[in-house]
Amino acid sequence: MPHTSAGPQIEQLITMLSRLPGLGPRSARRAVLHLIRKKEGLLIPLGRAMNEAAEHIRSCDTCGNIDVKNPCAICQAPGRDQTSLCVVEQVGDLWALERAGAHRGRYFVLGGVLSAIDGVRPEDLFIDRLLTLAETPQITEVILALSANVDGASTSHFLADSLAKTGVKVTTIARGVPVGGELDYLDDGTLAAALVSRKAI
Amino acid sequence: MPHTSAGPQIEQLITMLSRLPGLGPRSARRAVLHLIRKKEGLLIPLGRAMNEAAEHIRSCDTCGNIDVKNPCAICQAPGRDQTSLCVVEQVGDLWALERAGAHRGRYFVLGGVLSAIDGVRPEDLFIDRLLTLAETPQITEVILALSANVDGASTSHFLADSLAKTGVKVTTIARGVPVGGELDYLDDGTLAAALVSRKAI
Numbered sequence: 160m161p162h163t164s165a166g167p168q169i170e171q172l173i174t175m176l177s178r179l180p181g182l183g184p185r186s187a188r189r190a191v192l193h194l195i196r197k198k199e200g201l202l203i204p205l206g207r208a209m210n211e212a213a214e215h216i217r218s219c220d221t222c223g224n225i226d227v228k229n230p231c232a233i234c235q236a237p238g239r240d241q242t243s244l245c246v247v248e249q250v251g252d253l254w255a256l257e258r259a260g261a262h263r264g265r266y267f268v269l270g271g272v273l274s275a276i277d278g279v280r281p282e283d284l285f286i287d288r289l290l291t292l293a294e295t296p297q298i299t300e301v302i303l304a305l306s307a308n309v310d311g312a313s314t315s316h317f318l319a320d321s322l323a324k325t326g327v328k329v330t331t332i333a334r335g336v337p338v339g340g341e342l343d344y345l346d347d348g349t350l351a352a353a354l355v356s357r358k359a360i
Numbered sequence: 361m362p363h364t365s366a367g368p369q370i371e372q373l374i375t376m377l378s379r380l381p382g383l384g385p386r387s388a389r390r391a392v393l394h395l396i397r398k399k400e401g402l403l404i405p406l407g408r409a410m411n412e413a414a415e416h417i418r419s420c421d422t423c424g425n426i427d428v429k430n431p432c433a434i435c436q437a438p439g440r441d442q443t444s445l446c447v448v449e450q451v452g453d454l455w456a457l458e459r460a461g462a463h464r465g466r467y468f469v470l471g472g473v474l475s476a477i478d479g480v481r482p483e484d485l486f487i488d489r490l491l492t493l494a495e496t497p498q499i500t501e502v503i504l505a506l507s508a509n510v511d512g513a514s515t516s517h518f519l520a521d522s523l524a525k526t527g528v529k530v531t532t533i534a535r536g537v538p539v540g541g542e543l544d545y546l547d548d549g550t551l552a553a554a555l556v557s558r559k560a561i
Contacts, residue, residue, distance in 0.1 A: 168409065175402060175406045188455065190381060194380070195413070201376060202413065202414045210407040215369055226365070226367055254365060
């Protein structure tokens with residue numbers, strides 16, 4: 160059933176926008192009406208920005224990050240700590256750590272986590288590429304920053320085992336109470352992990 | 361602060377997407393990562409669809425609807441009832457009525473409602489154009505389908521007064537219990553309106 164009476168161009172635009180995460184048919188229709196109202200200021204520049212992104216964005220062959228350069232700006236940055244490599248699942252996680260300014264070394268995007276239920280096996284991730292990179296002499300520590308769930312934890316253990324033979328130090332980010340978190344609202348698993356990992360003040 | 365480490369093209373794309381209704385910075389970042397993952401299937405076609413929409417979409421000079429034709433497909437459709445004109449606030453309302461298959465006549469997009477608070481005066485809406493259109497001999501009924509709130513109601517009264525001199529019949533869509541609505545969950549105003557407008561079964 161068509162969304163509108165405005166012809167196939169608009170129908171197609173709504174259908175494609177509704178495939179973005181966070182947008183359904185209703186919000187895609189609202190977005191398209193907004194875009195048409197702001198034709199000069201938003202619709203035309205957005206179409207142009209999408210064409211440019213499609214043309215210039217590459218996946219970094221070294222770390223899996225996305226950038227207009229290959230190797231990416233982070234892999235090329237001379238000022239970054241070349242001894243420490245932070246392993247994340249997805250590019251979005253890398254962006255989050257960069258926004259936090261939390262990591263001054265390099266990254267490696269694994270492409271997901273192992274999952275028996277979803278059928279993700281070691282050969283589906285970039286584990287071989289990670290092992291090769293970890294063998295680079297300057298890298299002394301691999302920090303695993305994967306999701307704090309069962310699949311993330313089992314992937315971390317699998318990677319720690321695989322990395323053991325390279326001789327690098329393997330660490331994982333801490334589990335605990337989030338900054339600003341109130342104990343009363345936290346789940347039992349987080350509270351238990353925070354207690355186990357308690358430290359002297 | 362940048363959203364990503366992926367360079368200005370991606371930053372710009374996120375900033376523009378986050379200006380769409382229903383998307384904030386976080387969902388715009390997720391949308392951009394999704395678009396980059398689906399470059400061939402979504403990013404490139406979406407950019408192309410936006411360019412095409414920007415090039416071809418016009419506002420109908422007769423009714424204010426948007427379409428690739430001017431006059432729009434609805435104004436040109438010979439099969440539609442030419443005697444009845446349905447007045448809506450926005451193009452999105454016209455789309456909603458068309459999806460419902462609720463109106464077989466023509467439409468007129470007013471461009472909003474009168475509002476003392478938002479400073480919308482009669483000259484800010486397409487009231488003159490509506491009065492001219494309503495004077496066309498074949499139009500015998502103007503149906504007001506504006507929002508069921510104070511501004512919508514006062515605009516309906518203003519339009520009914522203005523249209524009185526053209527001699528057309530002016531009606532407004534019914535207020536009442538929505539289909540599937542449970543009385544217990546409805547507001548007092550809707551319940552009162554539904555009682556006042558009761559009819560024999």
